[in-house]
Amino acid sequence: MIVGKQKSMDEIWEMIKPYKKILVFGCNTCVAVCHQGGNKEAEIMASLLQMRALQEECNMEILNAGIERQCEHEFFASAEDDIAQADAVLSTACGVQFMAAKYGSLPVFPGLDTCFMGAVDQIGVFLEKCQACGQCVLGLTAGICPVSRCAKRVLNGPCGGSSKGKCEIGKDIDCAWQLIVDRLKALGRLGDYEKLASIKDWSHDRAGGPRKFIREDIQV
């Protein structure tokens, strides 16, 4: 899932204040799980912004709507009337670019900072699990990602800073490679630790520019 964090009200206010009818638009998938941008959070944010408009003596109407996913065209059908009413949209998800492209001249602003791809560790705690490097190495690392969980992204065993199972960047941070070795042992697969990972081709990494994945078998 994608984990995000709401922007501050001040930052949001600066973006939306020139507009008169703003739609706060939620997405009820990933960002609903982290309680930051789901339809319920979008509704609360809309109320807070309406109060802010009153405080600032701004003649502004804050609308609210949401859909299941802001990254697929088919889900927008139920919200077309709400979107058509607005003169700007504040998205509480990572669908900002998708909406900006879909609705041409309609300004779309981010209400959220998208943080990482992760998972729910425990209630209210979300951990990064993947950085979309484009060439997954988990098959050799016992299912623990050295790209997202090692500060140096080293691929062949720990660096010299690993101490007592902790990473040199913080005593409360596990060394990813200690976790990998422990789990390889537990799985009876320590032999994988002897296998050298080849030099990684970082051109597949998401930092290398916009990527595209085409499923030719399902294209229409």
Ligand code: SF4
């Ligand atoms: S190796 Fe790459 S694709 Fe696999 S989990 Fe780590 S960052 Fe994600």
Ligand code: SF4
């Ligand atoms: S101590 Fe471990 S997790 Fe930290 S940078 Fe070194 S190898 Fe990576």
